[in-house]
Amino acid sequence: MKKEASGVERAALPRWFTDGKYGLFIHFGLYSILGGEYRGKVVPGLAEWILNRAGIPLEEYRALADRFDPIHFSADEIVRDAIRWGMKYVCLTAKHHDGFALFDSRCSDYNSVKRSPCRRDFVGELADVCRRQGLVFCVYYSQAQDWDDPDGYVAYRDNSGKNFERYFHEKCIPQVKELLTQYGPVGMIWFDTPMEMTADQAMTLRAVVKELQPDCIISGRIGHGASDYLSTQDNRLPAFPIYRHWEVPATTNESFGYKASDQRWRQVPEVLEKMMKIISRGGNYLLNVGPDGTGKIPDASKAILDQVGVFLRENGSALYGSVPTPPYIYELDRIFITGKPNRVYLTILDPGRYAGEELPFPNVPHEPIAARVVGSGEPASVRWGRTLEGDSYWGVRIPETVGGRLAMAIEVEIEAERVTFSPIDE
CATH class of the missing domain: 3.20.20.80 (Glycosidases)
Incomplete structure (x- = not known):
């Protein structure tokens, strides 16, 4: 109480x-x-x-x-x-x-x-x-x-x-x-x-x-x-x-x-x-x-x-049972981040506009353990690395087959309990 x-x-x-x-x-x-x-x-x-x-x-x-x-x-x-x-x-x-x-x-x-x-x-x-x-x-x-x-x-x-x-x-x-x-x-x-x-x-x-x-x-x-x-x-x-x-x-x-x-x-x-x-x-x-x-x-x-x-x-x-994450440091166009313990969810509205592309998410300091498409459970491609400026980086591949869908969500498993984002100035 x-x-x-x-x-x-x-x-x-x-x-x-x-x-x-x-x-x-x-x-x-x-x-x-x-x-x-x-x-x-x-x-x-x-x-x-x-x-x-x-x-x-x-x-x-x-x-x-x-x-x-x-x-x-x-x-x-x-x-x-x-x-x-x-x-x-x-x-x-x-x-x-x-x-x-x-x-x-x-x-x-x-x-x-x-x-x-x-x-x-x-x-x-x-x-x-x-x-x-x-x-x-x-x-x-x-x-x-x-x-x-x-x-x-x-x-x-x-x-x-x-x-x-x-x-x-x-x-x-x-x-x-x-x-x-x-x-x-x-x-x-x-x-x-x-x-x-x-x-x-x-x-x-x-x-x-x-x-x-x-x-x-x-x-x-x-x-x-x-x-x-x-x-x-x-x-x-x-x-x-x-x-x-x-x-x-x-x-x-x-x-x-x-x-x-x-x-x-x-x-x-x-x-x-x-x-x-x-x-x-x-x-x-x-x-x-x-x-x-x-x-x-x-x-x-x-x-x-x-x-x-x-x-x-x-x-x-x-969405259900999720908690708010810290604000992502860059603007995203109809892409939203939610979290659960050791999980990060990327929900992309109108994903067909990115079909076949890799979406960049710089300043995410967590190495992905596994990734899957929510709903179907099929594996998702999330590449972790560094930008040319040395910032940590996720590259999220959007499947070719998402055309016509209202949305898709990708679940990324991480070691940390809660997701954080690295500041731009570090």
Whole structure:
């Protein structure tokens, strides 16, 4: 147990998180019905923020609950896809900022079981299937913002007259307790936008979580240093390795919640490059899907994740369980270095551009013991020597047959436990 400057005692994070690297975020709720449009017009920004951004009257928005019957939401299908996509954990929005819960709550009837014709507990459905299939189940819960509760915070509005303590103790904490006592083990609770919460409130919330489920980890957005790991801004990557565990929440288009007009889907090479940057720098990639109002995940989103799944089935051992290496001293073009004890992994995106060539990696001071192509296990050619300037050097031969592949990874066995790189000036 390590005590941080904030006073928080943090145990080592579980292996499912530190080794898993890749999770599925699911943004789903009443906003999914609107699909980012209100009264025939596209509302700018994130679709899950439409109540706030469009200024929809609260009673009008609440009436969406009467239409909420997502017949295509299938926990079995979601978990089956997540496994095929190579994800190791799943995180569902149990309650987003709009205040509507996707689980049966005793402290508020504003939920999918009591207020919607479907009478479904989506948190329970997904938790059950994750448990049966061996995926770690996690929940997102908006702890500070609640646009339905009169005392919940509302972004970009005046909150000075609110009795947040009442909301905090009468809705937030009771619902967090329900999530942690009704659905079995919860791997992580993903809090968000603490806004004006105090340090005492953040620490109180942490204590509630740890008392009920000590092994449940807490996202960075609880605020005030009360988290178990760091959460970056949405879709933002640290430029350098961070030697504390961190995670990037990211999208396959521009919005987390379903937005019908948002067709700016990210290309598979872009997603893979982002994944490799995140993992090679020590982070986790929490990649989102936004089912529509019927519960269906958009085909374009699934097509992207299908290809990422192919990449991980072939090259996953270069990523899962890896640790960040020191920054390589020279720039590399879509080539990424990860490590494990006595192993170095070189992951090359679009390797066909180098087919038949030898790629130079100067200033690597470790003589290779063996090298193989990840996935196939076939031997790889890694030549060790010196440059004309006397620097240590790896020459990595790319096979002629890699044309058309999204990526290839080469595992190099070395004597040292961790890879290092020689400085340029020595």
